[in-house]
Amino acid sequence: MHLDLVSSAVARRAFALLRDLGVRSEIRTYSRQSFDRATRYQLHVAVDERALEVLRDAGVLSPSGAPLEQPPKRVVGRSCCRGAYLRGAILGAGSLSGPRNPHLELRAGGAGGAQFLADVAARADVKLNVAERRAHAVAYAKGHEAIAAVLALAGAGDTALRLEEHAVLAAIRADANRLANADEANLVRSARAAHEQVEAINAVGLDALPEQLVEIAELRLRHPSASLRELAAKARPPITKSAAQRRLREITKLVAN
Numbered sequence: 001m002h003l004d005l006v007s008s009a010v011a012r013r014a015f016a017l018l019r020d021l022g023v024r025s026e027i028r029t030y031s032r033q034s035f036d037r038a039t040r041y042q043l044h045v046a047v048d049e050r051a052l053e054v055l056r057d058a059g060v061l062s063p064s065g066a067p068l069e070q071p072p073k074r075v076v077g078r079s080c081c082r083g084a085y086l087r088g089a090i091l092g093a094g095s096l097s098g099p100r101n102p103h104l105e106l107r108a109g110g111a112g113g114a115q116f117l118a119d120v121a122a123r124a125d126v127k128l129n130v131a132e133r134r135a136h137a138v139a140y141a142k143g144h145e146a147i148a149a150v151l152a153l154a155g156a157g158d159t160a161l162r163l164e165e166h167a168v169l170a171a172i173r174a175d176a177n178r179l180a181n182a183d184e185a186n187l188v189r190s191a192r193a194a195h196e197q198v199e200a201i202n203a204v205g206l207d208a209l210p211e212q213l214v215e216i217a218e219l220r221l222r223h224p225s226a227s228l229r230e231l232a233a234k235a236r237p238p239i240t241k242s243a244a245q246r247r248l249r250e251i252t253k254l255v256a257n
Helices: 008-020 049-057 080-093 111-122 144-153 158-206 211-222 227-235 242-257
Strands: 001-004 026-029 039-045 094-097 104-108 127-131 137-142
Touching: 001 008, 008 026, 008 039, 008 080, 080 094, 080 104, 080 111, 080 144, 104 111, 104 242, 111 127, 111 137, 137 144, 144 158, 158 211, 158 242, 211 227, 211 242, 227 242
Parallel strands: none
Antiparallel strands: 001 039, 026 039, 094 104, 104 137, 127 137
16 A cells, blocks of 8 residues: 655654554655656555554455445544544645635545545534545635634644634734725825815915915915814814815815816
């Protein structure tokens, strides 16, 4: 029996488990021929009587020695066993991408195996979807919450917490960027409006302005970068922000007319 893996840590984990069960195995490496020629790890198991016994107990082989697409019900009969089964599926045939747009896939040889993984998760109220590909099938989850639930069920609590932490930080960062962009847009609008107001005052002239508009015009000329609220507070007596805005709008209308 050969187990082909991308992770040396998973290969060592499987090797240690088999050794504890008295099964002889060997780790070998090879370079993948395509893409980045990454190193792959293979666990080779000599299938003797002890190995056959362990593989039957684990639900990998039938009593006659044939490979099983899904294990007997006894293998996932208890909640701890279901978590262990999903943990093995993640270690042996799982992939997790993220943290942006996270996607978890558990690969199976066929649709029946993928559906079995989804059913195991569903017994703990954790949802996995199933999709068929050209040469295999997958049980998958998308989104931080769905993936964190699968990882927690499989006993990968630390990874689930890190994934949730990434989600929280991403949300905070997005909110901060949104607020910063909104503030910048407001500043640009305010600066553009103040510039138009100064130009309008200079075009009309203070002497030509109605008496009720002279004070706000003088304040705008003395404080070209001040906000409407600040100009309103500097008036004597102080006026409201809307009153300051209304008076400045009247000045710009005089130029337009």
